[in-house]
Amino acid sequence: MIPQGHSSDLERSTWSLEQAGEAMLALAKRAGFATRAAAIPPLPEAVRVEQETRIGLWIESLANWFGLESEWIDSGYASVDDLIRGLAPALVRITQGERTSFLALAAYRSGRVFLLGPDLEVRAVPARELRAVLCAEREAPHAANIEAMLDLAGLPSRRRGRARHAIFGRLLSRVKVGDGWLLRLPPGAPFLAQLRAAGLGRKAATLALAHTAQYVLNIASWAMLGRGALQGRIDAGLLIAWALLFVTQIPFRILESRMQALFAIDAGGLLKRRLLHGALRLAPDEIRAEGAGGLLGRVIESEAVESLALGTGIGGLVAIIELAVCAFVLSKGAAAATELVLLALWSIVSVFTVRTYLKRTDAWTVTRLAMTNDLVERIVGHRTRLAQLAPEKWHQGESEAVAEYIARSERMDASAARIAALLPRGWLVVAMMGLLPTLLFGSASSSLSAGSMAITLGGILLASGALGHLAGGLTSLGGALLAWKQVKPLFHAAGRTEPSAPPDLAFFASSEMPGSALLEARDVTFRYRDRGEPVLRGCTLRIDARDRILLEGGSGGGKSTFGAVLAGLRSPETGLLLLNGLDRSTLGAEAWRKRVVAAPQFHENHVLSGMLAFNLLMGRAWPPSQADLDEAEAVCRELDLGGLLDRMPGGLMQMVGETGWQLSHGEKSRVYIARALLQNADLIVLDESFGALDPETMRKAMQCVDRRARAFLVIAHP
Numbered sequence: 258m259i260p261q262g263h264s265s266d267l268e269r270s271t272w273s274l275e276q277a278g279e280a281m282l283a284l285a286k287r288a289g290f291a292t293r294a295a296a297i298p299p300l301p302e303a304v305r306v307e308q309e310t311r312i313g314l315w316i317e318s319l320a321n322w323f324g325l326e327s328e329w330i331d332s333g334y335a336s337v338d339d340l341i342r343g344l345a346p347a348l349v350r351i352t353q354g355e356r357t358s359f360l361a362l363a364a365y366r367s368g369r370v371f372l373l374g375p376d377l378e379v380r381a382v383p384a385r386e387l388r389a390v391l392c393a394e395r396e397a398p399h400a401a402n403i404e405a406m407l408d409l410a411g412l413p414s415r416r417r418g419r420a421r422h423a424i425f426g427r428l429l430s431r432v433k434v435g436d437g438w439l440l441r442l443p444p445g446a447p448f449l450a451q452l453r454a455a456g457l458g459r460k461a462a463t464l465a466l467a468h469t470a471q472y473v474l475n476i477a478s479w480a481m482l483g484r485g486a487l488q489g490r491i492d493a494g495l496l497i498a499w500a501l502l503f504v505t506q507i508p509f510r511i512l513e514s515r516m517q518a519l520f521a522i523d524a525g526g527l528l529k530r531r532l533l534h535g536a537l538r539l540a541p542d543e544i545r546a547e548g549a550g551g552l553l554g555r556v557i558e559s560e561a562v563e564s565l566a567l568g569t570g571i572g573g574l575v576a577i578i579e580l581a582v583c584a585f586v587l588s589k590g591a592a593a594a595t596e597l598v599l600l601a602l603w604s605i606v607s608v609f610t611v612r613t614y615l616k617r618t619d620a621w622t623v624t625r626l627a628m629t630n631d632l633v634e635r636i637v638g639h640r641t642r643l644a645q646l647a648p649e650k651w652h653q654g655e656s657e658a659v660a661e662y663i664a665r666s667e668r669m670d671a672s673a674a675r676i677a678a679l680l681p682r683g684w685l686v687v688a689m690m691g692l693l694p695t696l697l698f699g700s701a702s703s704s705l706s707a708g709s710m711a712i713t714l715g716g717i718l719l720a721s722g723a724l725g726h727l728a729g730g731l732t733s734l735g736g737a738l739l740a741w742k743q744v745k746p747l748f749h750a751a752g753r754t755e756p757s758a759p760p761d762l763a764f765f766a767s768s769e770m771p772g773s774a775l776l777e778a779r780d781v782t783f784r785y786r787d788r789g790e791p792v793l794r795g796c797t798l799r800i801d802a803r804d805r806i807l808l809e810g811g812s813g814g815g816k817s818t819f820g821a822v823l824a825g826l827r828s829p830e831t832g833l834l835l836l837n838g839l840d841r842s843t844l845g846a847e848a849w850r851k852r853v854v855a856a857p858q859f860h861e862n863h864v865l866s867g868m869l870a871f872n873l874l875m876g877r878a879w880p881p882s883q884a885d886l887d888e889a890e891a892v893c894r895e896l897d898l899g900g901l902l903d904r905m906p907g908g909l910m911q912m913v914g915e916t917g918w919q920l921s922h923g924e925k926s927r928v929y930i931a932r933a934l935l936q937n938a939d940l941i942v943l944d945e946s947f948g949a950l951d952p953e954t955m956r957k958a959m960q961c962v963d964r965r966a967r968a969f970l971v972i973a974h975p
């Protein structure tokens with residue numbers, strides 16, 4: 258509902274809460290986002306009743322369901338204009354009293370917003386109208402007072418608008434006024450679709466056109482001057498025409514550089530986002546098998562892909578356009594056929610020379626990555642080496658590795674020198690030799706006129722530059738391709754999908770259902786390797802809504818594995834696993850992990866570099882609300898971390914992690930417990946979380962967990 262007094266266009270563009278799914282699909286279609294074909298789920302009663310707290314989750318679930326990504330963005334009174342300008346495509350929330358509706362913001366241009374209505378019409382509305390709607394509720398209580406004040410000040414009506422705006426700005430500067438959900442393709446969506454949605458096809462085409470125009474203008478300007486010189490008529494008019502042609506290249510050159518930079522920035526951003534997403538999609542076992550050095554190698558190579566492919570690589574590709582233009586120029590000059598054949602042959606020689614260089618680079622990369630891996634391993638294990646290994650063995654194997662690295666570097670560099678020195682210069686020699694027969698035996702009248710000779714010589718010089726660009730471009734692209742081998746697994750991992758449930762079902766299953774088990778495992782079997790012995794065999798367990806369970810067993814018995822299966826971190830090979838009566842594929846992996854939260858064993862858990870509050874509130878929205886911070890502090894104090902909070906200068910905002918305040922073993926384990934408790938899960942699995950605590954602290958921590966957790970399962974040794 259739009260508050261009264263606003264334009265009927267706004268009114269007609271409003272979608273009700275029930276229509277949020279339709280609005281999202283319509284917006285996505287208009288933005289060119291391919292969505293997953295899925296029925297629009299009905300609005301769950303829970304969202305209708307508790308709109309304020311549940312709408313965010315509902316929109317997020319809808320977006321997931323349609324294969325989109327939503328990001329919630331809110332704004333204060335002062336920055337609401339920025340919100341309106343930068344949000345599209347987005348659903349903007351309109352709140353009036355208890356009721357929520359949406360505007361589907363399709364675009365913003367020159368002070369106007371383009372709103373997609375339920376009738377699928379797009380209406381342009383002045384952005385200030387949308388601003389007024391977003392701010393209306395906050396401004397209303399003060400409006401009468403401000404008007405009275407302006408009357409009292411006797412301000413002329415033409416200056417009232419600005420004065421009113423300034424007073425509201427001061428008064429409401431800290432007040433939140435508008436919010437919405439920005440829609441985009443998720444990083445795991447097909448990469449071409451992402452490039453298309455980001456308009457990169459258009460940018461690449463503009464780049465190619467700008468380069469061609471500039472190159473052709475350059476040749477035309479010199480051709481004109483050359484012809485004038487040969488005909489012996491260089492006058493002021495000719496020079497002015499030449500200068501004009503020359504100057505015309507400047508805007509094309511600027512456009513080309515700009516497009517190249519924009520393309521590299523946008524494509525680089527999409528690539529980074531996808532790789533980061535992919536890194537988080539890798540299964541824990543895949544990551545562990547890589548080792549720290551292997552992972553660092555991937556990071557370095559991803560940087561190489563970006564800089565080589567999107568930086569110099571693009572520049573090299575446009576050399577193909579240059580070669581085509583050179584071929585055209587040569588076809589108009591003396592000994593055209595010979596020169597064209599030679600150009601084709603030399604281009605092939607260039608490709609093969611670059612290929613040899615790339616093979617050597619590949620061998621060098623393997624050695625380099627192995628050395629990186631080894632170096633990181635040595636750094637990580639440094640303290641153990643110092644304590645346990647005899648000093649004379651510290652540098653074993655290093656000389657051989659370095660010697661191999663140097664040998665491969667030398668071979669690679671020799672190839673690189675050949676490319677830089679031989680290809681463009683060799684072409685000049687070959688092309689000039691191609692002219693020899695014509696010079697020696699050709700008739701002076703036909704192909705040997707001064708004009709055609711000049712054209713050929715110009716074409717040969719141009720081709721020399723183009724071949725240099727081509728070799729550079731191919732080298733960069735080839736280098737990117739080699740680096741790509743390392744990056745590919747992360748890139749593809751981003752496209753992995755996890756089972757997801759219809760959003761209405763996820764809401765339904767979140768409520769505790771009296772009588773049915775919270776979690777049920779029946780005859781669960783699990784093995785780590787395809788043919789290995791099962792670690793879990795026929796495990797059956799029922800957990801009810803308020804249960805407190807202790808799972809004890811010997812070392813290596815499979816307790817942690819069972820905990821990981823219950824928490825949805827690993828999938829059982831056979832058997833049945835139900836949460837509120839629904840299995841994991843029906844409920845969705847993400848929804849499962851929100852309901853059953855695990856605090857993994859000490860060596861599997863991690864304090865992230867960042868604020869303590871961030872580490873505690875990872876399951877909630879960031880930045881946190883005051884209520885979240887208060888709750889986090891209360892949990893910490895109950896876990897006997899009050900002393901630590903008081904000692905740390907930044908309290909909850911203290912930086913912790915590898916580079917921050919170093920927490921002790923026992924402190925870390927209580928941070929892990931607090932983190933799990935603060936996720937508001939139906940069940941938490943605490944894997945040896947109390948092992949590092951003294952008896953008194955352990956008693957307090959147990960009491961806290963007992964008080965705060967709905968149901969929990971503790972894994973411990975007998």
Ligand SMILES: Nc1ncnc2c1ncn2[C@@H]1O[C@H](COP(=O)(O)OP(=O)(O)OP(=O)(O)O)[C@@H](O)[C@H]1O
Nearest residue numbers: 542785786792810811812813814815816817818819
């Ligand atoms: N990623 C893995 N790949 C192969 N085997 C594994 C893997 N993780 C665990 N295992 C093996 O599975 C078995 C069960 O391990 P698990 O960690 O579940 O036992 P646990 O009962 O929790 O042991 P502990 O009390 O020592 O922590 C062990 O023999 C272990 O070596």
